[in-house]
Amino acid sequence: MGDDMKILVLNAGSSSLKYQLMDSNTEDVLAQGLIERIGLKGKAAHSWTIDGKKTKEELALADHEESLQAAIKALSSKDGGVIQSLEDISAVGHRVVHGGEYFSESVAIDEDVLKKLDEVSPLAPLHNPAAVSCIRASRTLMPDITQVAAFDTAYHQSIPPEAHHYPLPHELYEKYKVRRYGFHGNSHRYVAQRASELVGVPLRDLKIVSCHLGNGASIAAIKNGVSVDTSMGFTPLEGLMMGTRTGSIDPAIVTFLMREENLSPDELDNLMNKKSGLLGVSGISSDLRDVLDAQESGDEAAKLANDMYAYCIKRFIGQYMAVLGGLDVIVMTAGVGENSPVMRAAALSGLEHWGIAVDPWRNFDQDKPPIKNGLEGEFEVSAVGSRVKVLVIPTNEELMIARDTKALL
Numbered sequence: 001m002g003d004d005m006k007i008l009v010l011n012a013g014s015s016s017l018k019y020q021l022m023d024s025n026t027e028d029v030l031a032q033g034l035i036e037r038i039g040l041k042g043k044a045a046h047s048w049t050i051d052g053k054k055t056k057e058e059l060a061l062a063d064h065e066e067s068l069q070a071a072i073k074a075l076s077s078k079d080g081g082v083i084q085s086l087e088d089i090s091a092v093g094h095r096v097v098h099g100g101e102y103f104s105e106s107v108a109i110d111e112d113v114l115k116k117l118d119e120v121s122p123l124a125p126l127h128n129p130a131a132v133s134c135i136r137a138s139r140t141l142m143p144d145i146t147q148v149a150a151f152d153t154a155y156h157q158s159i160p161p162e163a164h165h166y167p168l169p170h171e172l173y174e175k176y177k178v179r180r181y182g183f184h185g186n187s188h189r190y191v192a193q194r195a196s197e198l199v200g201v202p203l204r205d206l207k208i209v210s211c212h213l214g215n216g217a218s219i220a221a222i223k224n225g226v227s228v229d230t231s232m233g234f235t236p237l238e239g240l241m242m243g244t245r246t247g248s249i250d251p252a253i254v255t256f257l258m259r260e261e262n263l264s265p266d267e268l269d270n271l272m273n274k275k276s277g278l279l280g281v282s283g284i285s286s287d288l289r290d291v292l293d294a295q296e297s298g299d300e301a302a303k304l305a306n307d308m309y310a311y312c313i314k315r316f317i318g319q320y321m322a323v324l325g326g327l328d329v330i331v332m333t334a335g336v337g338e339n340s341p342v343m344r345a346a347a348l349s350g351l352e353h354w355g356i357a358v359d360p361w362r363n364f365d366q367d368k369p370p371i372k373n374g375l376e377g378e379f380e381v382s383a384v385g386s387r388v389k390v391l392v393i394p395t396n397e398e399l400m401i402a403r404d405t406k407a408l409l
């Protein structure tokens with residue numbers, strides 16, 4: 001096997017586990033899988049793909065440790081597995097949502113790191129405990145190899161104080177660390193790097209606005225290769241209107257609704273996180289495809305939802321051009337950014353004055369010649385002569401995590 005190195009990337013949710021096994025030299029994905037409904041009464045669903053071959057199983061899995069064992073069993077199965085035994089895994093990279101103020105880059109996990117992760121758990125009560133339980137399980141199963149934590153928040157730790165503090169009494173920052181953290185850091189970092197490679201200009205000389213538009217959505221302003229502002233804040237609720245989340249609203253609406261509708265903090269939390277956004281406004285779906293289809297068939301509420309979604313993106317792009325003092329590249333990524341020419345066109349319309357011109361043909365026709373040195377799915381949608389380049393770049397958070405893990409070996 002020689003210097004052939006396999007890195008396992010794990011992304012644990014409260015009842016799910018996503019995994020990828022990557023050859024860290026070629027950066028090929030050797031296998032990937034998803035386990036859902038962990039610990040729930042029904043059976044867990046495990047599906048994985050190796051060599052293009054998809055397999056599915058249903059089984060009872062109590063926790064992340066049992067799930068990880070199921071994943072490893074699939075990876076090492078006699079017929080069509082990709083490893084012989086656990087020894088073939090050189091290192092593990094874990095996606096961790098929140099690193100608080102402790103981590104501005106990925107780290108090799110030791111007891112001290114685990115202690116800090118427990119400490120910041122109240123900041124991400126739904127996400128961090130799952131990651132920590134997965135890390136513990138993974139360390140139990142593979143005690144002798146390096147395990148790395150890669151944080152969604154880390155990349156945004158460079159955001160300066162005037163942009164990361166909220167105008168609340170300062171003692172609340174001291175007491176609870178209430179501040180902007182930002183999320184999707186590995187995605188923004190990855191696409192910024194790719195953008196630099198594609199335009200052939202070093203990151204340190206670029207002003208980039210990166211739009212990660214998935215179910216959760218955030219925009220980052222990136223200058224000299226570092227994040228200087230981002231739309232998500234203390235939690236992933238702030239900023240853009242999303243599939244089911246409000247994004248930023250007047251904070252007084254929160255207290256108003258609590259009083260008028262007699263809602264508890266948890267109920268309001270649920271309303272703003274799960275029932276708002278595209279879903280709430282359209283009354284149809286959180287999936288942009290459905291809402292765009294409904295608009296096509298003349299649905300007024302759907303049109304409003306889509307218009308609001310696009311407007312929000314445009315507003316942030318404008319803000320960040322001011323923050324950056326100019327702009328060289330806009331990147332569109334994640335489900336909506338990669339796949340919706342309609343939303344890209346709407347969000348970027350009317351910005352010609354600032355040197356942003358989208359070419360409708362490039363934007364809509366996916367069969368165009370690929371961008372020079374581009375990977376699959378990467379293409380340019382800006383018009384010839386547009387001062388700002390607009391690039392579509394499929395995100396790859398797992399690759400970022402695998403690279404960080406390799407670098408820490």
Ligand code: ADP
Pocket residue numbers: 213214215216243286287288289334335336339340
């Ligand atoms: P997640 O944040 O869960 O990783 P994704 O990045 O996969 O989500 O984005 C999912 C969203 O992308 C879907 O909810 C859907 O609205 C949107 N999407 C995917 N494909 C298209 C498409 N062809 N047109 C419009 N929207 C799309």
